[in-house]
Every structure is written in C-alpha cells, then in structure tokens.
Amino acid sequence: SQAAVGAEDAQHLINGDQHLRGSTLFVILVVLLLIADHVKKRRPKNFPPGPLLFPFVGTVVDFKQPIHLECVFQLIGRYGNIFSVQFGNLTFVVVNGYQLVKEALVHQAEVFADRPHIPLLREIFKGLGLISSNGHIWRQQRKFVLSALKSIGVSFEERIQEESRYLTEAIEEEKGQPFDPHYKINSAVSNIICSITFGERFEYHDSQFQELLHLLAETLLLIGNFWGQLYNAFPWLMRWVPGPHNKIFKHWKKLKYFVNGVIAKHKEDWNSSETRDFIDCYLKEIEKSKDDSISYFNEENLLCSTLDLFLTGTETSATTIRWALLYMAVYPKIQGRFCNGLKLKLTGSLGN
Structure with a gap:
C-alpha cells in the first residue's frame, strides 16, 4: 500500500x-x-502622434456610427491636424484641412502615390491590376488604361447618351408609380462600363448580367463591412475562421470566371488591326510587349484591371446618382434649378 x-x-x-x-x-x-x-x-521616430496603442487591437477608439466624426474631431483637438491610429495590423495617418491635404496629394503626389497594404485586397488581386498594385507595375498599368480608354473609337459621352435612353425607357415602364431606382441605375452605369470594356451592353433583365451586378455589389459590401475590416486587422487569424467574409473569395472566383469567359471570346475573334473595346486594346498590348522582360502586360493583369474598372466604377457612380435623386426629391427647388441648368446647357445637343 x-x-x-x-x-x-x-x-x-x-x-x-x-x-x-x-x-x-x-x-x-x-x-x-x-x-x-x-x-x-x-510608432517610428517623427511619426504623427496618436492615442495609446494596445497589444493586438491597436487604438481603442469608438468610431461607430453615429459619432465617428465627433471622435475624429476630438482626436484633432488633442493631437493636431495630422495624427495616427491603428486598427489591428492596419496603420492610418489622418490628414485634416485643405492646405495639408493639397500639400500631401498634389505637391508631394509621388510620395503619397503608393496604395496601402490592405490584406483583403492583396489576397484578392495578388498585387495586380490598378487597385492594389504599386510602383512600376501601377504606373505602367495606369498609364496604359488611361491611354486605352481614350483610344477606343466611341467616346464615353456617346456611350452615356446611348445608355441614358435605355434607362429612360425603363423608368417610363413604371408609368409614374413609385419604384426603387437602385436596380435600374446600377444596370445603366454597369452597362456603360460593359460597353467600354466588353464592347457590348446587356438587357436589364438578363439573368447573367444581374448575377454579375449582385456579385459586385455584395463583394463591395462584404469588403467594407465589419467582417471585411476584421479580416484586414487580423488576416493571419481570419483566414481560418468561418464567417461571411469567406463569401468574398467565393464571389471573386465567380467574377473571374465570368470575365475570363469574355476574354476567351475576344481572343477567338481578335484582330490586331481593329480595336473594339478595352479588352482588345489590352490583348494588343500583350502581343506588343511579349518580348519585353520587364513588362507586366499579361492576361492576369488584364483580368484584374477589367474587374478594377467594374469595382471602382459601377457602385461609386450609381450611388452618387441615387444620392443626387434623393437630394432633389427632398429639395424640389434644387431639382428645379438643376433641370433648368440642364435645359440651358444641353438644348439642341441631345434632341428630345
């Protein structure tokens, strides 16, 4: 025992x-x-001051609606017009005031030209395209995209005029009854980008087109919401955590599949002497630069640049138009001034 x-x-x-x-x-x-x-x-030496940093989470400041601006003003009062905050792994420098912003973005544009390292966008774009690239690749792609959009035969103004007629017809179908303009405006704006990049537009009721719009809208929503920001703050952890943020990568695969299909069709009937749209311009540049060892013109960059145009163009422009409509509905006097201004400037140029 x-x-x-x-x-x-x-x-x-x-x-x-x-x-x-x-x-x-x-x-x-x-x-x-x-x-x-x-x-x-x-914070490195001479780095803008800011609130106390806590382990892993960074700055503990309540930026939730509706008092986020009040928090910013409080920090400005405490640290001045240039200060820094951190959320997880992300560091932000806040610049306040017209002169300071102009100094940073205009007078020292080259210094501030680089894109921030956002883990979610880095995971999606792999440093390609326009949104998440930096340095030589960004300058090369940006210069080409601006040149290509100018060289396409039909101007933006003509595409906008053409699509505005389809949008007007779609609105007239409502016969004066109340309706949500979100879907029609998004379709119109996206069709303008489609006509420039793909060389064709889609009917508003086209199921494939509507799926494209849905994927774009939900992807942007997920990138900007709580789960997307949580991924950016803790990418090493969120890669393994189930949640709505995983939809971003599923949607992105579907978007890539759709655009790759359009690119494949363009390659089948591509003619180097004819430029129909942005994809044709890019395919021509790929062929032209195939012997250049430092060129970044390839199909992966074409795919990312095309999706960049949709991500940055569709939702932003459509949201601006919807806000303008809401603003004019709330303030009829402004609506009248806007209408009179259009009549004065456009009389004779657009017919009826």
Whole structure:
C-alpha cells in the first residue's frame, strides 16, 4: 500500500511538473507575442502622434456610427491636424484641412502615390491590376488604361447618351408609380462600363448580367463591412475562421470566371488591326510587349484591371446618382434649378 501511495504521489508530481511546464511555455509564448507586436506597431521616430496603442487591437477608439466624426474631431483637438491610429495590423495617418491635404496629394503626389497594404485586397488581386498594385507595375498599368480608354473609337459621352435612353425607357415602364431606382441605375452605369470594356451592353433583365451586378455589389459590401475590416486587422487569424467574409473569395472566383469567359471570346475573334473595346486594346498590348522582360502586360493583369474598372466604377457612380435623386426629391427647388441648368446647357445637343 505504501508503494501504491508512493507511485500515486510520483504520478501527481509528474502531472504537476507537466502542467507547470505547459503554463510556463504558454506564458513565454504570450510574452514573446506581446514583445513582437510592440516592436511591430510602435510608432517610428517623427511619426504623427496618436492615442495609446494596445497589444493586438491597436487604438481603442469608438468610431461607430453615429459619432465617428465627433471622435475624429476630438482626436484633432488633442493631437493636431495630422495624427495616427491603428486598427489591428492596419496603420492610418489622418490628414485634416485643405492646405495639408493639397500639400500631401498634389505637391508631394509621388510620395503619397503608393496604395496601402490592405490584406483583403492583396489576397484578392495578388498585387495586380490598378487597385492594389504599386510602383512600376501601377504606373505602367495606369498609364496604359488611361491611354486605352481614350483610344477606343466611341467616346464615353456617346456611350452615356446611348445608355441614358435605355434607362429612360425603363423608368417610363413604371408609368409614374413609385419604384426603387437602385436596380435600374446600377444596370445603366454597369452597362456603360460593359460597353467600354466588353464592347457590348446587356438587357436589364438578363439573368447573367444581374448575377454579375449582385456579385459586385455584395463583394463591395462584404469588403467594407465589419467582417471585411476584421479580416484586414487580423488576416493571419481570419483566414481560418468561418464567417461571411469567406463569401468574398467565393464571389471573386465567380467574377473571374465570368470575365475570363469574355476574354476567351475576344481572343477567338481578335484582330490586331481593329480595336473594339478595352479588352482588345489590352490583348494588343500583350502581343506588343511579349518580348519585353520587364513588362507586366499579361492576361492576369488584364483580368484584374477589367474587374478594377467594374469595382471602382459601377457602385461609386450609381450611388452618387441615387444620392443626387434623393437630394432633389427632398429639395424640389434644387431639382428645379438643376433641370433648368440642364435645359440651358444641353438644348439642341441631345434632341428630345
């Protein structure tokens, strides 16, 4: 019995020792993570000041609606017109005031030209296209896109005029009854981009077209919502966590599949002497630069640049138009002034 008790005591000692070792390793790991996080996030010398930084989460400031502007003004009052905040792994420098913003974005444009490192966009675009690229690749792609859009035979103004007629017809179908303009305006704006990039427009009720719009809208919504921002703050963790943010990558695969299909059709009947749209321009540039070792003109960049045009063009323009309609509905006097201004400027140029 004494031997049994001794064995039991020995087992307790072993278990206690293992538990102590496990606890010690855990404490050491936490301390090392805290030190690494502190070294990574500490503000460099001469960096704009800001609120106290906490481990892993960064700045603990309530930017939730509806008082986010009040929080910003409080920070301006405390730290001045240039200050910094951190959310997870993301560092932001806030510049306030017309002169300071002009100094940064106009007088020192080259210094501030680089895109921020946003983990979610980096995961989607892989540093390609226009939104998430930097340096030489960004300058090369941006210069080409601007040149290509100018060189396409039919101007933006003509495409807008053409699509405005389809939009007017769609609105007239409502016969003066109340309706939500979201779907029709998004369809019209997206069709203008489709005609420039794909060389064709879609009927508003086309199921494939509507799926494209739905995927674009929901992807942008998910990127900007809480889950998207959480992914940007803690990408190393959120890659393994289930949640709505995973829809972004599923939607992106579908969008890539759709655009790759359009590119494949263009390649089948491509004629280097004829430029129908943006994709034709890019295919021509790929052929022209195939022997250039430092060229970034390839099909992957074509895919990302095309999707960039949709992501940055459709929702932003459509939202601006919807807000303008709402503003004029709320303020009829402004609506009247706007209408009179259009009549004055456009009389004779658009017919009826």
